[in-house]
Amino acid sequence: MKLSFSPASPFARKVRIAAIELGLLDQIEFISATVVPGQPNDEYSRITPLKKLPVLILDNGDVILDSYVIVEYLDELAGGTLFPRSGPARWQALTLQSLADGMLDAALLARYEDVVRPEALRWPEWRAAQLDKLSTSLASLEATTGTLANRVDIGTLSLGCALWYADLRFPDLNWRPHYPRVAAWAEAFGKRPSMHAVWAL
């Protein structure tokens, strides 16, 4: 199977980290794709009309999207435990994934405002509102870090990726002093080999 990716795509990174956790990395061929919002890419558009990264292309040609579906597919394939099968643990893990993915969506919109949109058309309040979602999410997480301890599931893995991307693109956020419990969790979780493995293609 093949996964479309770019090294800076946080959602592709999440799938790769899940693949490492599940022992599936060797079974995936990573294919580089470049997607710039607002620029056509007809070749990639034939694979996925939304032109989002990543998509998983199975050996039979079937395409699976988005990242949160791909990781569950990989989990089923590996017989993994990243997705609790049912009950409160499942909804807790999936809700944390939704929160982390939403943080990423907001960060990406702020990033597009910074580097994709023509400078004269940028709207600082929009950018600030997106980054504010990171802050309110971090505040919410700070109050509930007790529920994160020792969890390795799709929720915590997604959160690790969201914080990685926030640090990559918005180092000035300087969130750690304000949310020390999240920072402590991130430091501990970041020690997992999957979290700091480099792209080796």
Place this chain on the structure above:
Amino acid sequence: MKLSFSPASPFARKVRIAAIELGLLDQIEFISATVVPGQPNDEYSRITPLKKLPVLILDNGDVILDSYVIVEYLDELAGGTLFPRSGPARWQALTLQSLADGMLDAALLARYEDVVRPEALRWPEWRAAQLDKLSTSLASLEATTGTLANRVDIGTLSLGCALWYADLRFPDLNWRPHYPRVAAWAEAFGKRPSMHAVWAL
């Protein structure tokens, strides 16, 4: 349980339609929430830091997000069949949901460009690129409508909602003559009572 909503939120509509299909509508209290991108809403932010619609608030206070998690929760609660449990049918349904939700995300970004962003800061190419995602998605669907026939699952239900929103906000798209098979599917699927039930609160 309670669901936050606004009548024009396509993702809240999707959850409501799923609730109707699953026979759960009477068990959900719908609570109106107003979320305007870029405007603070501290009260709602305390419920969900991302300030997205909808969220499901369980009787024990647990919050479930996003809509694609909520609908699966409701499906499990009702013992429903909107989510195939495993295997190719599951990934096909979830991938179609991702495609439809991605169409909605693109449509919402175009809508924000039209009505939220100050007029002087609007970027027509961005709006066009978002709406182009609707067109490329419709073209992809037109080639695969055979896989949609007689399916009532979270994928087809999501697609019905995406097309509803496209018609609501972008009637000028006039997509039906260009994608007649999707149009025929949408007309047939739209006859389901859940699809044309009105909000009655």
